[in-house]
Amino acid sequence: MPPNAAAALAGLRRLCTTTDAATITISRAKSQLRSEFDPDKALQIYSSVSKHYSSPVTSRYALDLTIRRLAKCRRHSDIVDLIESQKSDPKVASEPFLSTLIRSYGIADMFDRALQTYHQMDTFGTPRTSVSFNALLTACVNCALYHNAPHLFDEIPKQYGVVPDKVSYGILAKSFCRIGDPAKALQVLKDAQGNGVVITAVTYTTILDVLFRKGKIDEAEKLWRLMEETGCVDVTAYNMKLKFLTAGGGGLPEKVNGLIDEMVKARFMPDTISYNYLMTCYFKNGMVEEAKKVYDGLRGKQCRPNAATFRTVVYFLCRNEDFEGGYRVFKESAKVNKIPDFNTMKILVEGLVKKGKKKEAEELIRTVKKRFPCNMLNAWAKVERNLNLVSDDGADNVESKKDSEP
Incomplete structure (x- = not known):
């Protein structure tokens, strides 16, 4: 056990109340973590089942969610206690398990500890392959240390004999894309091919995105042909x-619709993201009814609205002074735990008050305060004061109303 592991484990136990693991299944814990935004409750849920995870993927998913809840509330010491306590688990000798810890430090924006954990692998008897190397590179990119990624890519393989794989090259290319250097990202493709590494579709599309954003249309089309x-x-x-x-290619609905038709002819079914862009295009061109028809027809196309869908629709409905419509869409987002961001919700609340829908505004705030991270509570309290609103956290929220249509 590492020197600080016992203290870390004791710290974690102090954070979490005792829970009978038999009373909650792993599947149920994952579901609760997706909708639980209180960091202490998230810790409690994770603690109740963390020893019962047999799958590295399941363990990573649950730990990632818990770390995100803590990170949003800047509970850094609690994050350290939680991750360090995992190092006393016998599974730490498994590379996928330890890689999860490295990734978690990246999610928490604590790259020094991610790197330290990687260097500790010999202590735990954990083998090093591209799996843990990729976790380290991912942590580096998640911490926005894009300029550090090339150095790691050069030094770690030399120091530990790790051989980069297609994912490693993809993460390196992504780091160059994040700093807006597609030329170096394209060089990564050539280097990978020169080393006999087959590039993934994800890497190609990452570079394609930055080429479009930089206005390098000819290079983007050349890359598209290579992808084909x-x-x-x-x-x-x-x-x-x-x-x-x-965003920048004319923004005409007929062009967007034309490309969607091309997708279908190529036997690629448009997904929620595809239709989000079509809705955005309609909204930007003042075609509100057409955008609403796309939104209403998503489920008929076997697509589920995602967080970006709700944010886009609520934002543009508010811009068009349709605050009642925006409120209806907000309620739909709340039912599936995909509430839009603070700024979008603030516009909606202000619009509801402007239209005399004070009750609806209060219900909205009551709901979002339970879903937004704790570091946003002060911002919502300020909104309430400025608009002379009152939200009683003990009252029913919009989801519990049988009929609260404005």
């Missing part, structure tokens, strides 16, 4: 084109 030759064109790649058409 290598069989790497997919729905995500088409969505990158849709994004460009919506």
